[in-house]
Amino acid sequence: MFIENPLNSSELTFPVLECFHIVGFIVAIGSVALVDFRLLGLCLRHQTPGQLTNDTNLWTIIGLTVSVFAGLLLFSTDPDKYYLNSPFLVKIGCLALAIVFNYTIHRKVIFSRASPASSRAVACVSLGLWVLVVFGGMLVSFTAI
Amino acid sequence: MLLSFTIWLQNTDLFAYVRNSGYAYPVLLSLHILCISLFGGMILATDMRILGWGMRNHSISDIVNQLRVPKRVGFVLVATCGILLIVSKAEEYYYNPFVRIKMVLLALVAVHAVVFRSSVYNKAAALDQLKPLPVRAKLAAGLSLLLWLSIACAGRAIGYISGSAGSHHYAGLL
Numbered sequence: 001m002f003i004e005n006p007l008n009s010s011e012l013t014f015p016v017l018e019c020f021h022i023v024g025f026i027v028a029i030g031s032v033a034l035v036d037f038r039l040l041g042l043c044l045r046h047q048t049p050g051q052l053t054n055d056t057n058l059w060t061i062i063g064l065t066v067s068v069f070a071g072l073l074l075f076s077t078d079p080d081k082y083y084l085n086s087p088f089l090v091k092i093g094c095l096a097l098a099i100v101f102n103y104t105i106h107r108k109v110i111f112s113r114a115s116p117a118s119s120r121a122v123a124c125v126s127l128g129l130w131v132l133v134v135f136g137g138m139l140v141s142f143t144a145i
Numbered sequence: 146m147l148l149s150f151t152i153w154l155q156n157t158d159l160f161a162y163v164r165n166s167g168y169a170y171p172v173l174l175s176l177h178i179l180c181i182s183l184f185g186g187m188i189l190a191t192d193m194r195i196l197g198w199g200m201r202n203h204s205i206s207d208i209v210n211q212l213r214v215p216k217r218v219g220f221v222l223v224a225t226c227g228i229l230l231i232v233s234k235a236e237e238y239y240y241n242p243f244v245r246i247k248m249v250l251l252a253l254v255a256v257h258a259v260v261f262r263s264s265v266y267n268k269a270a271a272l273d274q275l276k277p278l279p280v281r282a283k284l285a286a287g288l289s290l291l292l293w294l295s296i297a298c299a300g301r302a303i304g305y306i307s308g309s310a311g312s313h314h315y316a317g318l319l
Contacts, residue, residue, distance in 0.1 A: 033182070
């Protein structure tokens with residue numbers, strides 16, 4: 001059975017969803033990066049990483065929710081195009097890792113007053129994963145045509 | 146005049162390289178968006194704190210002053226990538242309505258700085274003493290969020306005007 005996705009009935013849907021997707025991930029990644037930069041000692045040194053995590057937690061969740069939801073709708077407009085695209089699969093893999101990492105090891109290190117070295121290591125892993133997600137996403141838009 | 150200047154500029158070695166290399170444009174675009182993601186949180190934190198919608202455990206001046214320099218670093222990184230991207234296809238982008246909208250919005254960011262920097266961002270310590278916060282400060286933060294949000298959306302829309310963004314780099318990547 002073939003069901004037409006109603007999202008494909010207007011040419012405007014995709015660009016508008018993309019704007020939600022982009023603004024969502026800017027908020028999500030931007031708020032996580034704020035904590036990571038703090039872990040690296042690069043900004044907001046008057047605050048502790050724990051305080052910043054608590055301050056930005058809601059932004060991260062809202063950003064992620066908007067971005068993932070818009071992303072799922074974007075995916076639904078042409079699933080065949082994406083699930084065969086290897087940059088897309090790498091992106092989704094890194095995204096899953098980044099989210100799990102953010103709410104497990106990242107948290108644990110931030111709230112356990114870990115050594116500066118492990119704080120820095122965790123910040124680098126977190127930033128690295130998000131960089132891969134963004135680069136993977138861009139590569140999707142250049143290759144899934 | 147502007148058009149002939151942009152055509153000359155886009156044909157200088159650097160910008161011609163960005164345009165003609167299969168990788169330079171996509172990599173720069175990725176870096177542009179990556180830096181926006183990494184540094185956008187700083188604008189969000191500053192404006193949300195001024196609006197009182199977040200980070201309320203810290204004073205306005207503490208957040209505004211500490212983020213001032215990192216935000217500038219981010220702006221320079223994002224703008225450098227952006228200039229390389231836009232000038233490399235200056236002739237094509239000259240006619241792109243969303244490039245024009247984005248430039249107007251960026252000019253408004255400059256106007257925003259002229260109007261609000263001395264009275265709001267440079268006086269963050271004084272704002273901490275004022276309750277309720279002056280409308281001017283909240284207006285500055287709200288307009289800042291709105292402007293950057295619009296710039297992000299206008300930026301995405303640039304690629305939808307035919308001939309730009311991904312289309313002709315496809316071959317270069319595969």
